[in-house]
Amino acid sequence: MKIIHLTDTHFVPPGKTLYGGDPQATLAAAVADINRHHADADLVCITGDLTHWGEPAAFASLDETLQPLIPPLQLLIGNHDDRTAFAEQFPDQRRDEAGFVQSCRRTGQGRLVFLDTVQPGTHAGWYCGTRRAWLARQLQAAAAADEAVFLFMHHPPFKTGLAPLDRIALQEPEHFAATIAPHAGRIRHLFFGHIHRPLGGSWRGIPVSSLRAMNHQCWLDFAAEDEIAGSFEPPAYAVVLIDAESVVIHTHDFLDRSRKFSLRKSPVEDWAVRRTHP
Template sequence: MLIAQMTDIHIGFEPDARPEELNRTRFRATLDRLLAQPNTPDLLLVTGDITDRGDRNSFTRTAEMLAECPFPVKALVGNHDSREELLRAFPGTATDEHGFIQSAFVQDGLLVVSLDTFEPGRHGGAFCTKRRDWLMTVLEEHSDTPAVIFMHHPPVVSGIAWMDPDPSEQWIANLAAALEGRADQVQAIHCGHLHRQLNARFCGIPVSVTPSVAPLVSMDLRSISSDIPDSRSLITTEPPTYALHRWDGTNIVSHYERVCDWETIAYYSPHLQPMIREMEAEKGTG
């Protein structure tokens, strides 16, 4: 199974710039690349901050573009979004019994879990006891099935202080309680929100952040103070990125591709065939 991931598109950041809005241009380029690249996903997960202001028009425009995908698209909610408008734009979106946008399904022997970490009016994550209990139940019901979790907010501290949670926040404790003893079952947690690639561990489980489609957050690990505007770089125009998460029935491996101009400098032509044969022979697959 191949799961594509895009995150943090932030359509509507410049509402008066349509259709030349920078975020829309970056999204168009990323979507075009995803559709043109040679690996057809089974599913695209858009892991939150689909819009910048949670407005209906931005959700509608984004959903219209995503409708071009010849594979299913599932949307998760981020802190810039609105549950109500997301559900209106993506009417097939599943919710749990409490109305949170989270769901789980099994395909090719992998349990794919999507979590809702949104709380209106809050920049950081949220994961209440109802969501905690839902996740605990899902994992227990599929305790013999390997799992992967997708969510918007990473539950780890990156060192980019203005974007980081306080590690003592209750939502992180609730998530940890749901994942206690599940490191053998949960293969990976994939997030967004940080606008920058990150690899870490949480409760013994690998955590990865896919970089944003919208402009990226600068990699500045110095401390920051709201009392001292020190003119540091906060946001950059580094290229947008999407991810492909490949499940082979045993392991999940993640690939990340930046979307920008490049040239191919080698094609699989007859003069490179001996190299491929040699590599196959070395692995015993020729």
């Protein structure tokens, strides 16, 4: 199974820029690259912050930009999005019975579970009792079918060591942890967004990963106390390869224009071509 993970597209209305960048042009380039190299993907998942201020015009621009995408599409919302405007623009993206942007997909490798951690009025993530009950039911169903689970969410349920980002991570993560604890052993990976940074590791034994955003990034500054330092490190998408034994994640700087060359011969006269293997 191949999944393409993108995150934090931060769309703005057409003709507007964001911190000087053009989210629409960047995502259009990503879509073209995915169609060219990964049209066989089973799913493309964008883990939230689809827009920057949640305007209907921004969601409409996102929808239009995603139209050419060949693989199936799964969207999550983030703290910058408006749930109502999202639902109006993307009526085909499934929601749970309470209206949260939550759904499941059953695959040959297990159950993909997409979570909604948005609380209007705050950039921090929240996962209320209603949503926890829904998640518990999905995990129980996966257990009954003896299926593996892959979680997708916007806010990380753990601290990253970057103080300004940690303040807006998922709040009261102990409640979330308690919900998944009975089934943690079958959760093979947790994919998230929000931090605009590449990060991999594990949380309570569950492998986790995120990656750079589409428009702007958060600079790695462990000294920052209050403000998040932005940067323009290049955007990336992740190519996730899943089989019964492994979850392999490649991050791809799809806008990289550096020279590509054979490792058998250096593009310049240097030490690379002066040594031979024994």
